[in-house]
Amino acid sequence: MSDDSIRPVPQPGILDIAPYLPGKSGAPGSNAIKLSANESPLGTSPKAMEAFRTAAEHLEIYPEGSSKILRTALAEVHGIDPDRIVCGNGSDDLLHLLAQTYLGEGDEAVMNRYGFSVYPIITKAAGAKIVMVEETDYTADVDALLAAVTEKTKVIWLANPNNPTGTYLSDAEVRRLHAGxxxxxxxxxxxxxxxxxxxxxxxxxxxxxxxxxxxVMVRTFSKMGLAAARIGWMVGPAHVVDAINRIRGPFNVNLPAQLAGAAATRDVEFNARLKEHNAKWRDWLTAELHSNSMRVVPSQANFIMVLFPDAEFAAKAFETLRERGLIVREIGPSYGIPEGLRISIGSEEAMRGVAGILKALVKIS
Known part of the structure; x- marks a missing residue:
């Protein structure tokens, strides 16, 4: 008989980490429209879908270990040396690997207050301390980030554009951060x-x-129609690529994902349509909602962050939308913005639905 008081114990700090909270989905079988996870409103590239189907003919073999098929496509389209690219099982995989490689006990990593909620998880999992820096109007503040750097700082996490705010730093500001x-x-x-x-x-x-x-720069295919395939990629100096390749899983990107990712990379027409659709309805929804009762933070991403008078109003807005079959993202629990909701840019029908419901709610209140 085993003694339940004696069991494997996680490393110090692991159980202090708050787990990642994904956006809510509708109940199975429901017709709810999901606007909580920043997914593609136009589905998947037809070329990527066909490539994924082709992979079904080769499911008995291991994928090529370095994701050469995908790296070649990325290098071709973006003008990058393929040897400087590392691919992963989503960008989260690569972020975890970077933390594991460059952070440890006694180290610190710096991020802006409302940066991506995965950064504290991977930093603490590596045994390091996360240092959160206040922002200026929901935008990363370069001077504040630099002021937070100490002799213990080993990594700066910067989402650009940022999630969940949609704000960004210009090239000049990113360069000023790096220079410091x-x-x-x-x-x-x-x-x-x-x-x-x-x-x-x-x-x-x-x-x-x-x-x-x-x-290093980290990217993902999740926002351009391949969220289910879990594909991320990273570009970095040769010495960083070498270090990451030493510890990443040898087959960390499956063959269907590699083939679909390569096809999606080359499908510039579909990607252009996705960008055009997003810009049109992001700007339209921003203009429709921005008012005395709702503030929309200017966004460069495929979502907007709407700020309401208080947390109670935001909760009411979330429930009202949910009851009408539109599921958006609450950002109080994960990001500490209880008065805000993050709304993914979806179809024209979904955007008009969100606008109509929220504008009517404001008039009623």
Whole structure:
């Protein structure tokens, strides 16, 4: 008979980590429209779907271990040396690997207050301390980030554009941040929403990665129609790529994902339609909702963050939308913005539905 008082014990700090909270979905079989996870409103690239089906003919074999098929496509389209690319099981996989590689006991990682909620999880899991820095009007503050750097700082996490706010830093500001860092601090530019940015002063980060020895850029396919396939990719200096490749899983991207990702990368027409649709309805919804009772923070991503007078009003708005079959993201529990809701850009019908419901709610209140 075993003694239940004696059992395997997690490493110190693991049970202090709050788990990641995904956006809510509708009940199985419901017709609810999910606007809580920033997924593609136009589905998946037809070319990616066909490539995924083709992979079904080869499910008995291991995938090529370095994701060469996918790296080749990414290098071709984005003008990158394929040897500087690492692919992963979603960008979360790569973020975890970066934390595991460059953070440890006694180290610190710096992030802005409302940055992606995965950053504290992976930092603490590596035994390091997360340092959260206050923002200026829901936008990362370069001076505040630099002021938070100490001799213990090893990593800066920067989502650009940021989730859940949709705000971004210009190329000049990102470069100013990098210029203020010691060369032994790794700047991680998380460009998960880069496909949707239309701001002229934005840079995805590739040029800076090419110029510096302490910058990496992380991307994902999840926002462009392949969330279910779990594909992420990273570009970095040769020494970072070498370190990550030493500890990543040898077959961490499955063959269907590799083939679908390569096809999606080359399907520039579908990606352009997705970007155009998003810009049109993001700007339309922002204009429709922004008022004395609702503030929409300007967004460059495929979602908007709406701020209500208080947390009670935000909760009422969430429930009202949910009751009408529109599920958005509550951002109080994960991000500490209880008066806000994050709304993914969806179909025209969904956007008009959200606007009509929230505007009517404001008039009633």
């Amino acid at each position: 860092l010691r060369p032994d601090i790794l700047l991680v530019i998380d460009s998960a929403y880069a496909e949707y940015v239309i701001a002229a002063d934005y840079s995805v980060g590739l040029e800076l990665v090419g110029e510096a020895s302490n910058v």
